[in-house]
Amino acid sequence: MKEKLAGSTPPAFLSFLLAFSVSCLVAGCAGSQARFESLRDSASLRQEVVSAQGFRLLLLERSRLIEQGGHVHVYIEGDGRPWVAGGEVVAADPTPRKPMALELLVQDERAALYLGRPCYFVGVGDAVCSPQWWTSQRYSERVVQAMADALADWLARRPAIASVSLVGYSGGGVLAMLLAERVPQVRRVVTLASPLDHERWTALHGYSPLAGSLNVAKLRHWRADVLRQAIFGTNDTNVPPAAMLHALPPGTEVLVLPGMAHECCGDQTWTSILGRLNQAAAASP
Numbered sequence: 001m002k003e004k005l006a007g008s009t010p011p012a013f014l015s016f017l018l019a020f021s022v023s024c025l026v027a028g029c030a031g032s033q034a035r036f037e038s039l040r041d042s043a044s045l046r047q048e049v050v051s052a053q054g055f056r057l058l059l060l061e062r063s064r065l066i067e068q069g070g071h072v073h074v075y076i077e078g079d080g081r082p083w084v085a086g087g088e089v090v091a092a093d094p095t096p097r098k099p100m101a102l103e104l105l106v107q108d109e110r111a112a113l114y115l116g117r118p119c120y121f122v123g124v125g126d127a128v129c130s131p132q133w134w135t136s137q138r139y140s141e142r143v144v145q146a147m148a149d150a151l152a153d154w155l156a157r158r159p160a161i162a163s164v165s166l167v168g169y170s171g172g173g174v175l176a177m178l179l180a181e182r183v184p185q186v187r188r189v190v191t192l193a194s195p196l197d198h199e200r201w202t203a204l205h206g207y208s209p210l211a212g213s214l215n216v217a218k219l220r221h222w223r224a225d226v227l228r229q230a231i232f233g234t235n236d237t238n239v240p241p242a243a244m245l246h247a248l249p250p251g252t253e254v255l256v257l258p259g260m261a262h263e264c265c266g267d268q269t270w271t272s273i274l275g276r277l278n279q280a281a282a283a284s285p
Contacts, residue, residue: 032097036121039099043106045114049122050153053146055133056123058116059154060102065111069160071187073112074151076179077101078170080120082134087207093124094134100263101169104192107270113154117175118146132212139174139198139213147175148182155185163187169264170194170239173230177216177249180226188227190277193239193262196230197247204243217247227284228252229277233260253280 040047045060066072080096083089105112116122117138119129133143155161165188168176173194180186195201197217198210230252232241241256248254255276260266265273 032095035097036099036102039102039106045105050150052149052153053118053142054128055118055146056126057118057146057150058114058121059150060105060114060116061154062112066113066158066161068111069158069162070111071163071165072161073105073108073110073165073167075101075105075108075112075114076147076166076168076172076176077114077117077120078172079138080134082131082138090131090135095120095124101167101172104167104169104264104270108274109271115147115151117172118143136208136210137212138171138210139178139215141214144175144178144182144214148179151179151183155183161185165190168192168194170262174198174216177228178214180228181219181223186226188229188281190229190231192231192264193233193236193260194230194244195239196244200243200247201239204240205238216249219249222249227281229255229280231255231257231264231273233257233262233264233266235259235261235266238262253284255280 040060043062044064046063048059048061049056050059077096077099078101080094081091082094084091102114105114119133123129133140137143155164162185164183164185166176166180166186167190168174169192171194173191174196176189176191177196180189198213198215199217202209228249228251230248232239232244232254234241234256239262245254257266257268257273264270
């Protein structure tokens, strides 16, 4: 994904690209929706839409296990498709064609919740959903607080849940790190192929800076009662591990998977990786 501003592009070409992006959106929407519904239904997930900070957010929960209480895994999606046409035009809808975090949730047999991002899947046509929320301000204070409010409200309605693990894929991992500081029930954060220093990440690829977004690498104070685990892939050219290790909060456990590119999980299954993470968590003091 080649994210950059298109201000120097001729207006006629911009009009063509915009029309192209809209046509692609219409053509791909049915397939994306079918994939989403198939994943949702295969795991018997209950769908809910909640409001927070003026946004609407999608929630999908594995109700049967969640009702038992205890610990819940909360999955957060990646950045999807903020730009189209080779990064020259802002997407009309950032919803991912392949919802990787949802695919990981489906493989996870534990109690789980899919926590949507503002303007993803639902609400993209709402007046509040201007493109800034999935481009430059995708990790902004308002976006993070909206997700924190939505999760806090969901937890308040389920008092039997004692603790939460946040699992974030790609940009969802950035949001997971930030959310953990605001939701007291969070005890663990797992990031997967996440650009935890978005300033270095955008510079590395020549993308437009994410002005207005919070940067994990710039934070200096972290909760001491949260276990943090970061997964990277040796073949990930989108988020190279070496470019992100400096951004990790102190004490973060790092797992670098041989052969894994930006999409999870190389030659390993997500359930096997979860098992390794759980073993590491159990061994932590």
